Amino acid sequence: MNVLKIATAGSVDDGKSTLIGRILYDTKSLTDDKLEAIEEKSRQRGFDYLDFSLATDGLVAEREQGITIDVAHIYFSTPKTSFIIADTPGHIEYTRNMVTGASNSQASIILVDARNGVVEQTYRHFFINNLLKVKDVVVAVNKMDLVDFSQEKFNQIKGEIEYLASKSEYQNQNITFIPISALHGDNVVDRSDRIDWYNGQSLLDHLESLNPEDIQEASQVRFPVQNVIRPKTEEYHDFRGYAGKLYGGDLAVGDEVTILPSATKSKVKSVHFFDKEFEVAKRGSSISITLEDDVNISRGDMIVKAGEEPEVVKQLDATICWMDKTPLQASNKYYIKHGVNDAQVKIVNISSTIETDFSGKKESSNQLTLNEIGEVSLKVSKPLFVDSYKNNKANGAFILVNPKTNNTAGVGFIK
Numbered sequence: 001m002n003v004l005k006i007a008t009a010g011s012v013d014d015g016k017s018t019l020i021g022r023i024l025y026d027t028k029s030l031t032d033d034k035l036e037a038i039e040e041k042s043r044q045r046g047f048d049y050l051d052f053s054l055a056t057d058g059l060v061a062e063r064e065q066g067i068t069i070d071v072a073h074i075y076f077s078t079p080k081t082s083f084i085i086a087d088t089p090g091h092i093e094y095t096r097n098m099v100t101g102a103s104n105s106q107a108s109i110i111l112v113d114a115r116n117g118v119v120e121q122t123y124r125h126f127f128i129n130n131l132l133k134v135k136d137v138v139v140a141v142n143k144m145d146l147v148d149f150s151q152e153k154f155n156q157i158k159g160e161i162e163y164l165a166s167k168s169e170y171q172n173q174n175i176t177f178i179p180i181s182a183l184h185g186d187n188v189v190d191r192s193d194r195i196d197w198y199n200g201q202s203l204l205d206h207l208e209s210l211n212p213e214d215i216q217e218a219s220q221v222r223f224p225v226q227n228v229i230r231p232k233t234e235e236y237h238d239f240r241g242y243a244g245k246l247y248g249g250d251l252a253v254g255d256e257v258t259i260l261p262s263a264t265k266s267k268v269k270s271v272h273f274f275d276k277e278f279e280v281a282k283r284g285s286s287i288s289i290t291l292e293d294d295v296n297i298s299r300g301d302m303i304v305k306a307g308e309e310p311e312v313v314k315q316l317d318a319t320i321c322w323m324d325k326t327p328l329q330a331s332n333k334y335y336i337k338h339g340v341n342d343a344q345v346k347i348v349n350i351s352s353t354i355e356t357d358f359s360g361k362k363e364s365s366n367q368l369t370l371n372e373i374g375e376v377s378l379k380v381s382k383p384l385f386v387d388s389y390k391n392n393k394a395n396g397a398f399i400l401v402n403p404k405t406n407n408t409a410g411v412g413f414i415k
Contacts, residue, residue: 002212007086007102009125010111015142019182020074020087021052026189029076080208095371096323099128099411106212107136114147118160123357130170136210138176140203145181151197154179167358178203222247222395223303224339229288241288242297247394252280256306259295260385266293300341302385310385316378317415322368324402324409329367338398344381351375389413
């Protein structure tokens with residue numbers, strides 16, 4: 001069964017939590033006690049409908065204020081697909097939460113209130129989906145019932161988003177527009193008779209039609225070694241395996257590989273998953289492999305296919321989304337975490353900040369404040385094996401950690 005990771009985004013009160021609650025309700029994914037709690041709370045509030053946002057807003061402050069504050073992950077399945085949905089906040093001050101939710105997602109749903117149309121947060125969320133190279137984006141025009149299911153209003157919003165897309169540097173994105181009413185269920189799980197001018201799929205049907213394999217763009221094998229396995233038992237006395245998660249492409253027995261940083265060559269001797277052996281490991285698999293040669297390999301090294309080597313660098317140019325209350329400034333020092341590798345890093349220069357409404361860049365004041373996005377140069381204390389984020393998401397991203405607080409201070413995307 002396919003597993004699809006989805007992020008939601010939208011301005012405050014666009015209906016993200018309500019939409020997810022409606023999907024859970026219509027797919028019969030809510031437990032009886034959860035449904036009873038939603039019914040009781042809705043009655044207490046005097047609603048003549050079920051407040052589906054209660055299905056996802058878990059914090060007391062969220063339920064009291066009717067807003068989303070933290071990222072919630074919701075799991076449900078249909079006969080065709082298993083879904084993991086990241087319900088992210090809409091407030092501008094929680095932009096970092098939206099980046100976090102979308103960073104591991106294969107598709108994204110951007111909600112737009114049909115009454116308000118495209119607003120500042122729509123620009124911001126669409127920009128972030130472009131920055132993170134989310135390949136499949138659904139623009140769900142919500143609350144269509146409050147504009148009498150107007151096709152003209154829907155087409156106006158569609159035209160504005162398409163104009164934004166034309167200004168983006170990322171042109172491989174698939175954008176699908178679906179008119180919905182999350183509260184009443186129109187075009188959410190089932191097609192709506194009340195929107196007869198729309199000939200496309202319902203939201204759930206469209207999501208089920210996406211193939212996660214097609215959404216992965218990178219093909220270069222990247223196998224960062226997390227652990228060296230030496231059982232030292234009688235049965236596996238001479239066993240020396242290298243464990244980790246496989247990114248990018250598939251790896252098969254007999255493939256010639258290069259080990260970084262030593263640049264030593266060898267071939268894959270065997271592929272193991274728990275107690276079974278396979279001829280081919282699929283990308284995304286957590287495996288251990290053995291090599292034909294006795295090579296000195298340790299945690300933090302990387303195994304790649306010969307001829308597909310990444311760059312080995314000590315200087316990085318990256319786009320950084322800043323997540324810390326303490327501003328990012330030139331000469332500041334942090335820890336960088338790139339895959340399984342850790343190193344010290346110094347900020348060399350902050351060249352510009354990027355406007356999230358696609359209006360361009362402005363010269364930096366030599367700092368990035370909370371939720372700002374900018375172009376930064378960094379110097380690393382040891383070599384890293386990197387790709388550009390454009391070519392390989394898994395190997396082209398990193399996080400910066402504040403050494404004083406151990407907080408995640410920023411997330412970076414290598415150019």
